[in-house]
Amino acid sequence: MSTTGLDRRARRRQETIEEILTAAIELMEAEGVASLSLSAVARKLGIQPPSIYQYFASKMAIYDALFQRGAEFFRDARRAAHAAADTDDVRELDLLSVQAFSRWCLENPVYSQLLFWRTVPGFEPTPEAFAPAQEALEDLRQHLQAGVDRGQLRPEAATEEGVALYTSMTAGLVSQQMANEPDATFEDGRYVRLLPTVLDMFYQHYAPTRGKDDRSTGNGDRPGRPA
Amino acid sequence: MSTTGLDRRARRRQETIEEILTAAIELMEAEGVASLSLSAVARKLGIQPPSIYQYFASKMAIYDALFQRGAEFFRDARRAAHAAADTDDVRELDLLSVQAFSRWCLENPVYSQLLFWRTVPGFEPTPEAFAPAQEALEDLRQHLQAGVDRGQLRPEAATEEGVALYTSMTAGLVSQQMANEPDATFEDGRYVRLLPTVLDMFYQHYAPTRGKDDRSTGNGDRPGRPA
DNA sequence: GAGGAAACCCTAATGGTCTTAGGGGAGTCA
């Protein structure tokens, strides 16, 4: 059969590509992101180093593929956290998704370093690899816009400035966590524990100006301050 | 003379060490922090690569020396900003020093990456090299304690949690700035422009509970919301 | 089934890296 043969070959090729990528990830986890060696990948697969060039044009192409893969994982993890949440409260949803974000980062330090730090010497992601990351950012902006629409945030929150603030604060915590306590889990990290706090700070900073300072604005289900 | 000879030799040795370090910095600025090559350093000095081992035990030792150098620069820049300020208001002082911090980071991206990101493969700073960085952190804690003592911050601000929040938020902005707009100056960076804002958020979050929620606590000179 | 093409994997080689070993010359001191 003409098609099955082609499919088989294409499938085997795809399998090898996957094998290379997962071997690369495992080696990076063990030896550090920037010290990935193609020879080591080849050894792990039981082939000779030049054979890898059948599948990737260069070492950078491997980094790029992993960047794209990570960005897709990340975007989907964020969307899944949204979909799984059974609340309509924007702030609650926000906490869930930001916790999903940081949990994913801590559980996938290799991807995080590739995605959020510029940790590899000459590596710059191609636009194609970068696209999913930008989609995730756009997801976030729309989410903040939803918060604005429901009166839980001032319109400024969904601007470029709001997104910049939001990402800096949350990614800042995760960065510090990974740099200073790389082995901590999501549950007992000293920095990542502060995520609800910075979220509070964000929502308070962009709280709609309704009457006087009303901390629990648009957020009826959270315990208020004692009267 | 016995001493002058020894001094001369020691001085020349120290000069060579400095030459090596500045050459390394220049190469890193041009080629990226992690892609530093001892051979390139040697070429720049007009010597052969093995000769560098007369002055540094390994490539990591050079990274370590630069880490220490950078931490000392950083600590001193922060202290100088404090000393030069002619205000007693803790919050004002804070803004000046955090701006000095981020300005220094943007002007010295090589040192910043070495100090605040884990960007080099197998590099871990030795305790000796790390000491000045810890001194700078202790400076910050004391500064926050001063804010507490003057009634501008709640006592929690000067705890480990407060320091973690403070460093995460400010370093988060600087990280995002350097990752996303590496060529922007301190004046026109989209992220670093938000430093006063996050400082506001911090001071508001740790505002002493004086009567009701008083947004302008300890911050008389910033325009309030319209009544 | 036979011929041909493509895919796959190999060896060999180039030029780069960090690092160690060991030797020779120059400056320094008694």
Next chain:
DNA sequence: TGACTCCCCTAAGACCATTAGGGTTTCCTC
């Protein structure tokens, strides 16, 4: 002057990424 230390060298080993080119297997077409 003789000895000692320091400095820089060349040579070499063990890696690395990458290119060139050849042989074998696999698949499609006739």
